[in-house]
Amino acid sequence: MSEESTIPVGQLSRELSALLTVSRALATAADLQSLCTTAVEALVNVFEPADAGILSLWGEREQALAVQAAIGYDPAILRRSRFRKSEGISGKVFADSEPRLFPTPQAVAAAREDIHPENMVHMEKAAGGVVHPRSALGVPLMLGDETSGVLLLEQWQPGPAFTEADIPLLQALASLVALAADRMRLLAEVERTRAVAKDDHLKSELLSALAHEMRTPLASIKGYSTALLMEEIQWEPAKQAEFLRIIDEETDKLEGIIGDLLESSMIEAGRLEIKPEPLLLPRLARGIVDDVLHYTDKHRFVVSFPPHFPIVDADPRRIHQVLRNLLENAVKYSPHGGLVVVRGEVGQGEVIISVADQGVGIAPENLNRLFERFFRARELEEHVAGSGLGLPIAQAIVQSHGGRIWAESKLGKGSTFYFTLPLGGLSADLESEERNREVFDG
Numbered sequence: 001m002s003e004e005s006t007i008p009v010g011q012l013s014r015e016l017s018a019l020l021t022v023s024r025a026l027a028t029a030a031d032l033q034s035l036c037t038t039a040v041e042a043l044v045n046v047f048e049p050a051d052a053g054i055l056s057l058w059g060e061r062e063q064a065l066a067v068q069a070a071i072g073y074d075p076a077i078l079r080r081s082r083f084r085k086s087e088g089i090s091g092k093v094f095a096d097s098e099p100r101l102f103p104t105p106q107a108v109a110a111a112r113e114d115i116h117p118e119n120m121v122h123m124e125k126a127a128g129g130v131v132h133p134r135s136a137l138g139v140p141l142m143l144g145d146e147t148s149g150v151l152l153l154e155q156w157q158p159g160p161a162f163t164e165a166d167i168p169l170l171q172a173l174a175s176l177v178a179l180a181a182d183r184m185r186l187l188a189e190v191e192r193t194r195a196v197a198k199d200d201h202l203k204s205e206l207l208s209a210l211a212h213e214m215r216t217p218l219a220s221i222k223g224y225s226t227a228l229l230m231e232e233i234q235w236e237p238a239k240q241a242e243f244l245r246i247i248d249e250e251t252d253k254l255e256g257i258i259g260d261l262l263e264s265s266m267i268e269a270g271r272l273e274i275k276p277e278p279l280l281l282p283r284l285a286r287g288i289v290d291d292v293l294h295y296t297d298k299h300r301f302v303v304s305f306p307p308h309f310p311i312v313d314a315d316p317r318r319i320h321q322v323l324r325n326l327l328e329n330a331v332k333y334s335p336h337g338g339l340v341v342v343r344g345e346v347g348q349g350e351v352i353i354s355v356a357d358q359g360v361g362i363a364p365e366n367l368n369r370l371f372e373r374f375f376r377a378r379e380l381e382e383h384v385a386g387s388g389l390g391l392p393i394a395q396a397i398v399q400s401h402g403g404r405i406w407a408e409s410k411l412g413k414g415s416t417f418y419f420t421l422p423l424g425g426l427s428a429d430l431e432s433e434e435r436n437r438e439v440f441d442g
Contacts, residue, residue: 032184036069039177043153044071046173047166049135051156052127056083056090057141057149057181065090065150072156073126081119088115090150093138097147099167102136108154111136135161139171141178148178214257217250260389264373267396274400276313281305281353281421284316285342288324298337299330305344312351312421318397319421322405325390326355326417333415334359349423350403356416362409370407371395394419 040053052072056065064082069075086095089111093100102108109132115123124130133154141149151174155161224243228235235243266272282305289301323342330340338358345352362370369375373392398405402422409415 032181032188033068035180035184036177037071037075039180040069040071040151043151043170043173043177047137047153047162047170049155049160049162049166050153052131052133052154054078054090054152054154055141055149055177056094056152058094058147065094068149070126072154073123074128075126077122077126081122083115083119086114088112088119089136089138090152093140093150093152094147097140097142099137099139099171101162101164101167102133102138103161103163105132105134108133108136131156134158137162137166137170139167139174141174141181143178143182148182151177214254217254220250221247221254260393263393264389267393272396272400274315274318274397276315276401278311279314279316279319280309280311281319281344281351282309284320285323285344285353288320288327289342292324292327292331296331296337299334300337300339302339302341304341306346309344310346310351310423312423314401314421315397318401322394322397322419323353323355325394326419329390329417330355330357330359330415333357338414346423347420350420351423352418352420354416354418356414358414361411361413362407362415363411367407367409371405 036055036057040055044050044053053070054067054073055069056067058064059066059082062082064084067075067078067081070078083091085091089100089102089108092111100111102111112120131154133156135155136152138150138152140147141151151170153162153170224247227233228240228243263272282303285305286303289303293301327340327342334340334357340358341354341356343354343356345354366375371391371394373389395405398419398421403420405417405419407415407417
């Protein structure tokens with residue numbers, strides 16, 4: 001009779017417990033980074049000799065192993081390293097696609113002799129000093145016949161070293177890690193693909209909407225200019241003036257759409273320029289309201305600022321752009337008229353400007369999306385002209401000033417848009433000097 005080999009109950013229990021521990025850890029990971037960190041932490045706890053662990057993944061573009069997670073080392077420092085094939089313990093394990101055991105300090109030191117000096121500096125800094133591992137065990141992360149990375153455990157403290165008996169369990173657990181990491185990578189790739197597809201869809205919608213928005217003023221410009229050029233018709237001066245006024249207005253609309261596109265492109269490229277100077281916001285607000293009044297006879301406007309409203313340091317052209325966009329939106333989205341209130345308040349270290357209307361309001365589910373590029377709320381039944389880029393541009397301008405912008409609304413009751421600008425800088429210093437001078441003169 002042949003004697004069957006049996007696994008000791010204690011070893012079997014340990015291995016099942018290790019599998020359960022690692023499986024639970026992998027199941028809770030939310031992304032590739034947390035998965036790798038959780039896996040290394042679990043494995044260091046499972047294997048008694050382990051004091052530190054490193055998980056590295058192979059990068060095809062760089063042709064090197066990049067550290068994804070580490071326990072015992074500072075991962076932020078260690079991630080600066082790139083290990084070539086056959087470099088150090090991880091590089092050798094990757095090159096061989098086989099587990100490698102280094103059971104003595106001498107074996108570990110010999111395997112680490114060819115580590116690039118810069119990588120060694122990173123390792124020492126990440127470990128908080130020079131470390132001489134007493135033993136080490138590395139296994140490849142295998143996906144079929146391909147090696148995707150390396151899992152390395154190190155023993156730093158005196159005690160039992162890694163042995164050949166540790167290899168099968170660590171290799172089995174590394175296979176679980178490799179499968180989970182690949183699954184997470186595929187999920188991330190799917191999400192990126194979805195995001196690109198969504199962005200492409202939004203861009204297609206934008207181009208379609210912009211084509212429609214531009215076609216309308218172009219049709220008007222073409223139609224009225226063609227009419228004026230008809231030699232067989234003698235238009236009355238009043239009618240000619242009306243046609244020219246319409247052409248002028250439609251040209252302004254077209255210019256606004258093109259301007260929004262250019263602004264959006266500049267912001268996306270990080271080229272938004274802010275040129276701050278002392279700015280009187282009450283005067284700016286009244287000037288914009290006076291201008292908007294020419295475009296509506298259904299609305300009443302109130303501009304409310306407290307006396308001695310502080311001067312702010314801001315780019316007058318950009319803040320004019322923000323405030324005008326908010327006022328034009330207030331008029332557009334209250335087609336039946338009503339009251340539009342521009343108010344200024346002084347907060348803690350900032351001023352708060354608000355524009356309130358009595359229009360159609362905004363649905364709660366749309367409030368958080370108002371400042372997304374390409375997003376257009378659909379509360380009005382009739383079409384509202386515009387590029388859909390005004391609010392994202394306004395947000396970028398306000399944030400570039402160090403401020404915030406947000407909206408509050410009730411459907412059917414109206415909306416209020418707020419933005420803040422910080423106090424301080426040259427204007428605040430000048431005002432402080434002026435107040436001190438008044439007190440002294442008084």
